[in-house]
Amino acid sequence: MSNIMPQPKTDPIIPFPLNVETVRRDFPILDIHVGEKPLIYLDNAASTQKPQVVIDAIQRYYMLQNANIHRGVHYLSQKATDAYEEARRKTARFINAESEDEVVFVRGTTEAINLVATSWGSRYILEGDEIIISHLEHHANIVPWQMLCERVGAHLKVIPINDDGDLDLDAYEELLSDQTRIVAIGHVSNAIGTVNPIKTMIKTAHSRGIPVLIDGAQSAPHFPIDVQDLDCDFFIASAHKFYGPTGIGFLYGKAHQLDAMPPYQGGGDMIQTVTLEKSTYKKAPGRFEAGTPNIAGAIAMGAAIDYLEHIGRANIVTYEQELITYAKERLQKVEGLSLIGEPAEQAGAVSFALDSVHPHDIGTILDKKGIAVRAGHHCAQPLMKRLGVPATARASFAFYNTKEEIDSLSVALEKIRDLFV
Numbered sequence: 001m002s003n004i005m006p007q008p009k010t011d012p013i014i015p016f017p018l019n020v021e022t023v024r025r026d027f028p029i030l031d032i033h034v035g036e037k038p039l040i041y042l043d044n045a046a047s048t049q050k051p052q053v054v055i056d057a058i059q060r061y062y063m064l065q066n067a068n069i070h071r072g073v074h075y076l077s078q079k080a081t082d083a084y085e086e087a088r089r090k091t092a093r094f095i096n097a098e099s100e101d102e103v104v105f106v107r108g109t110t111e112a113i114n115l116v117a118t119s120w121g122s123r124y125i126l127e128g129d130e131i132i133i134s135h136l137e138h139h140a141n142i143v144p145w146q147m148l149c150e151r152v153g154a155h156l157k158v159i160p161i162n163d164d165g166d167l168d169l170d171a172y173e174e175l176l177s178d179q180t181r182i183v184a185i186g187h188v189s190n191a192i193g194t195v196n197p198i199k200t201m202i203k204t205a206h207s208r209g210i211p212v213l214i215d216g217a218q219s220a221p222h223f224p225i226d227v228q229d230l231d232c233d234f235f236i237a238s239a240h241k242f243y244g245p246t247g248i249g250f251l252y253g254k255a256h257q258l259d260a261m262p263p264y265q266g267g268g269d270m271i272q273t274v275t276l277e278k279s280t281y282k283k284a285p286g287r288f289e290a291g292t293p294n295i296a297g298a299i300a301m302g303a304a305i306d307y308l309e310h311i312g313r314a315n316i317v318t319y320e321q322e323l324i325t326y327a328k329e330r331l332q333k334v335e336g337l338s339l340i341g342e343p344a345e346q347a348g349a350v351s352f353a354l355d356s357v358h359p360h361d362i363g364t365i366l367d368k369k370g371i372a373v374r375a376g377h378h379c380a381q382p383l384m385k386r387l388g389v390p391a392t393a394r395a396s397f398a399f400y401n402t403k404e405e406i407d408s409l410s411v412a413l414e415k416i417r418d419l420f421v
């Protein structure tokens with residue numbers, strides 16, 4: 001295993017080697033058929049399926065715990081508050097944060113990056129300052145920074161990539177300047193699966209006193225994350241990509257960063273006192289959670305975290321690496337297929353083109369065969385432009401996928417090519 005692939009050393013338990021047939025039974029949706037065909041779900045980078053324990057957690061919440069939190073003295077409110085705060089402790093454990101106060105619940109990755117760009121940005125970014133992102137980013141890690149730059153007259157600098165889809169680290173070092181205020185990079189590319197050497201990149205930025213935000217939307221589902229070991233200032237992920245529900249995710253921020261940031265939104269629950277003249281705010285994380293949050297979502301995200309720990313993060317890394325290696329080998333045997341991006345370290349997703357067949361046609365025909373992939377620009381238009389393609393077809397994997405499913409995908413692609421050539 002490589003030196004930049006995060007190692008599973010923080011796992012509390014490694015219960016058994018991953019048995020995919022047993023694991024699949026935890027996901028009721030994997031039994032459905034699309035028309036006559038059994039579902040083959042290879043769109044996990046967009047959103048993963050949910051195990052029964054997560055579905056149960058949502059149902060249990062509404063059947064037995066439902067009430068608003070942090071407000072009531074009654075039984076249900078206290079129960080809901082306890083469960084919500086327990087989910088915060090689980091999330092802190094999931095990423096090895098020093099304290100649960102460093103975990104803010106948000107709607108997902110997009111909201112978290114907007115929160116930092118708006119709140120942290122309003123405190124620290126001035127005209128002429130520079131923000132560094134990379135050419136691999138998802139729009140969620142581009143647009144909020146562009147909006148901030150437009151607001152204050154700052155500049156966005158972009159780390160280039162090579163033709164394989166790896167970051168140019170020499171160019172990164174050259175981009176760091178006395179004007180750089182923050183580096184915001186994805187851990188794993190959603191479009192082509194590049195695993196970036198973020199630990200080294202964080203160290204380099206920190207040696208110049210520059211904080212680093214990591215978009216972990218595509219790494220949290222695949223690797224154990226240790227924010228203390230990474231030493232990142234912010235780490236962000238969406239629960240729906242790691243087997244939890246939609247509409248919930250987390251923003252990790254180092255305590256000193258969060259405490260220095262003004263609130264993002266104002267309203268109930270985020271205040272200490274309100275008069276008609278002035279309000280004072282709670283400390284983090286409360287000051288960033290205005291209004292009634294997604295209580296059921298947070299609790300169910302906690303259930304997803306428990307589930308991942310039960311499967312064993314080390315098991316997941318080992319199994320998924322085998323799967324992606326197999327996928328690349330097998331897909332390359334399909335005549336006319338070319339992989340888009342061949343990064344040194346790859347996780348989660350494989351993008352490809354098939355002769356002159358449009359990716360949307362690939363996606364539509366595969367769907368008729370029960371195979372779900374994503375076709376398009378994957379919310380990474382600058383990356384598509386850099387790679388010289390308008391769109392790609394993308395297969396993305398979870399630990400419930402099998403080599404047999406990859407074989408079925410490959411056979412289906414061979415047939416699609418025959419149709420068009």
Ligand code: C6P
Nearest residue numbers: 045046108109110138140190217238379
């Ligand atoms: N990528 C994909 O199919 P939200 O939508 O807020 O949960 O996540 C946004 C996001 C941010 N960063 C990265 C690296 C991502 O991959 C995503 C979501 C999905 O690739 C939907 S576009």
